[in-house]
Amino acid sequence: MPPVRVGVSTVLMNDKGEVLVGKRIGSHGANTWQFPGGHIDHGEGIAECAVREMKEETDLDVEFKGIFAITNDVFVEEKKHYITLFSLCALKDPNAVPVLMEPHKCEGWFWKSWEDVMKIYDAAASGASAERLFLPIENLVKQTRNIHDLLPSKGEVRMIPRS
Template identity: 45%
Template sequence: MSPQIGVGVLIFRDGKLLLGQRKNSHGAGDWSAPGGHLEFGESPEDCARREVLEETGLQLEILQNGAFVSDVFPEVNKHYITLLMVAQHASGEPQLLEPNKCSGWHWFAPEELPHPLFAPLRTWLERDGLAALQALAQSS
């Protein structure tokens, strides 16, 4: 089976990162940024805007390319390459629009992230360190 492409969106506001706790999917119980699958013909930016709007109701303005990570989920026989996009400005307040997939959205300071983190975010932080996340949060 070939790897799939995921897009994770790191949304910052007032130095805090938006995360939700996953439900009914691989990584259930893990805390994750909004995001989802890149559709055929879709740009990562368009995917980020679509997924964030569907999941949170937030409108994204400027997006920056972030890091990418590779994670294998043996329990579901899946391999994802996740492109992390960074949004410093999102209009509106996060709403729980897919309650079957997420238990709710919350803002967290980089030093106070909940556990466990969903694999793509955890992999990125293990590789690049908390300082990489703090630098993004400080520019919000």
């Protein structure tokens, strides 16, 4: 059996409360909507991973705010298993624009309301659409249909140690 890996999925909200999502290509979860993120590298902290992945994928400089949810994600067909840590980050420059840095992994970055994310989930669940969310986000939605319930009103989460 392959080992369980740890990934960080980073939620970035703009001043309208929209979240940054991209459509995956070329790996497990292809053609699903995802937040920026990836694997924690050996010796890397959670905050460092969230900030690094955001920069590598979108060229955005962000500040890590904390972890707000954890999911257990088993990709049965791909024989992959992840524990996903959902982090919240904030833009250092509110006027910065995401850039597609890895076109072989993602079709593009888009701002969507959480309601739009829920519409993708509901349409896929009912069979009305082939569009889907990446499994960790589906599992996050199963924890709560309103991401704002997981985030304090000011968009801050409790800081966790950097170790």
